[in-house]
Amino acid sequence: MGTLDTMTEVPLNVLMMESSERDALVILQELKRSGYVSHCERVDTIDSLTAAIPKKHWDVIICRYTMPRFCGLAAIRVVRDVGLDIPVVIVSDADGEETAGAAIKAGAADFISIREVGRLGAAVQRELREVRERRDRRRAEAALRRTEVELDEMQKGLVQSEKLAALGRFSSGIAHELKNPLGIVLGGIEFLEVKTKRGDPDVRTAVSKIKEAALRAAQIVDDILKFAKPSDLKLDLVDPNELVKDALSLFQYGIKSREIEIRADFAKESMRVKVDRNRIEQVLFNLFANAVESLEGQGSVHVGVMKRPRSTAFPHGACVIEVTDTGVGISPENLRRLFEPFFTTKRDQQGTGLGLFIAKNIVSHHNGDLKIESQAGKGTKAQVILQLAE
Amino acid sequence: MSKNRILIIDDEKDLCFFLKANLEARGNYVVKVASSGEDGLYLAERFKPHLIILDIMMPVMDGFKVLEELKKNPKTMAIPALMLSAKHDDESKIEASGLYCEGYVTKPVQIDDLRNRIRKILKLRKLK
Numbered sequence A: 001m002g003t004l005d006t007m008t009e010v011p012l013n014v015l016m017m018e019s020s021e022r023d024a025l026v027i028l029q030e031l032k033r034s035g036y037v038s039h040c041e042r043v044d045t046i047d048s049l050t051a052a053i054p055k056k057h058w059d060v061i062i063c064r065y066t067m068p069r070f071c072g073l074a075a076i077r078v079v080r081d082v083g084l085d086i087p088v089v090i091v092s093d094a095d096g097e098e099t100a101g102a103a104i105k106a107g108a109a110d111f112i113s114i115r116e117v118g119r120l121g122a123a124v125q126r127e128l129r130e131v132r133e134r135r136d137r138r139r140a141e142a143a144l145r146r147t148e149v150e151l152d153e154m155q156k157g158l159v160q161s162e163k164l165a166a167l168g169r170f171s172s173g174i175a176h177e178l179k180n181p182l183g184i185v186l187g188g189i190e191f192l193e194v195k196t197k198r199g200d201p202d203v204r205t206a207v208s209k210i211k212e213a214a215l216r217a218a219q220i221v222d223d224i225l226k227f228a229k230p231s232d233l234k235l236d237l238v239d240p241n242e243l244v245k246d247a248l249s250l251f252q253y254g255i256k257s258r259e260i261e262i263r264a265d266f267a268k269e270s271m272r273v274k275v276d277r278n279r280i281e282q283v284l285f286n287l288f289a290n291a292v293e294s295l296e297g298q299g300s301v302h303v304g305v306m307k308r309p310r311s312t313a314f315p316h317g318a319c320v321i322e323v324t325d326t327g328v329g330i331s332p333e334n335l336r337r338l339f340e341p342f343f344t345t346k347r348d349q350q351g352t353g354l355g356l357f358i359a360k361n362i363v364s365h366h367n368g369d370l371k372i373e374s375q376a377g378k379g380t381k382a383q384v385i386l387q388l389a390e
Numbered sequence B: 001m002s003k004n005r006i007l008i009i010d011d012e013k014d015l016c017f018f019l020k021a022n023l024e025a026r027g028n029y030v031v032k033v034a035s036s037g038e039d040g041l042y043l044a045e046r047f048k049p050h051l052i053i054l055d056i057m058m059p060v061m062d063g064f065k066v067l068e069e070l071k072k073n074p075k076t077m078a079i080p081a082l083m084l085s086a087k088h089d090d091e092s093k094i095e096a097s098g099l100y101c102e103g104y105v106t107k108p109v110q111i112d113d114l115r116n117r118i119r120k121i122l123k124l125r126k127l128k
């Protein structure tokens, strides 16, 4: 089938189902008269129609109602099946109201008898406008849906950070209450140390064990107070790549003997975040520790630094620091409780369950986010998301 | 050489008991305890301590108030005071009040830490 080109003003991609060359010319003449430059491809079988549709962005399909091997209504179905919003205008020899009704019902944009072909230009113009309107509406709706999802996430984040703030107040309240009794315990231990200096060695061992435990308790109380509500952040502009490098070398220095390798991929783009360096390093340290601990001797840990485009939550864009491990993973029940203070499955290894609680608090105080995804038995992915500096 | 006198003002009696015992056992001190701000001010005049250890969080008269009274009284104003603080923002509060103290020890008190601080303060005083 040939391509017929004419010359006027508005370009129009027309896919035409028409077996009669003469009628095709009449239709193109009419379009030209209405001010369209038609780029037309003519087909006359269902297969050639199906093949032609994806070739180009068609503005309109003009289709003969009845043809030797083809019914116009089938064309409508084909277009609908590929899911494209292309208006199909049916052209017919007769102008029976019944056929017109059936065509419109099947989804035809318009039904025009060849005698009143003068209506074609106006019909095409109207259809093009409607397609444009539908497309704009779809775009607006999609944008709205995206915003709704973002808002929803923000709201969930707010509820979560409210809860965390309440927990922070609660736990620092408890920590304060513990200080005095702990002071007495520590004082009592000192007292006993002096009194038993030359006494029974078993008693002295017992006293020194109690002292160890009390000092550990004091350390926990201190941790809670320092990090449950980190109010005084010392903010600096830093490159997240550097941040991760520093935290990694510090961390790896500590685990060298265990010979676990942590691979890292850094961001190609240069980025700046405004953070309290020590605090964020502490967050990363906790994530590295959890990842390494999850391996139980085998598997690997990977750290990635990435840039993320602007969003409602992060209007200047964000930096994502991702710590992935192939460790034991976390069950769905535990996943929900990760950020609770003192939630730990490592009691026997002296885990306090404060690592993630503190990390979440620190990241929240930077107006960032800490997310953890995991599959039991497969591994875990922790993401620190920090807003980029303006 | 006579022993240095230390006055502890803290409402937590059990804590005071051990602080006193530990300081006396490991340092060359005589320690007296007051368990309220009022008693503390009274003893500060009579006992004439070389140093006062003063808790900030006390009912009725808190450490800030006691410090203020100590500094008003010519008989006690020269005595160095070491504050026992439980909250991280206590220090900035004292600084904001314009009152002078020798320093802070955070709770829970670690006796070695406390002893070092006391030794330093007393040494400086002797040099003057």
Ligand SMILES: Nc1ncnc2c1ncn2[C@@H]1O[C@H](COP(=O)(O)OP(=O)(O)OP(=O)(O)O)[C@@H](O)[C@H]1O
Residues within 6 Å of the ligand: A286, A290, A291, A294, A325, A327, A328, A329, A330, A334, A338, A343, A344, A345, A346, A350, A351, A352, A353, A354, A355, A356, A357, A379, A380
């Ligand atoms: N990467 C991970 N893989 C598997 N489980 C994890 C991972 N990260 C955290 N968890 C689970 O979450 C719990 C809480 O972690 P969190 O870091 O808060 O405390 P912890 O590691 O148990 O103790 P610590 O206070 O020493 O950090 C862990 O006990 C563990 O069950």
Ligand SMILES: [Mg+2]
Residues within 6 Å of the ligand: A286, A289, A290, A355, A356
């Ligand atoms: Mg941990």
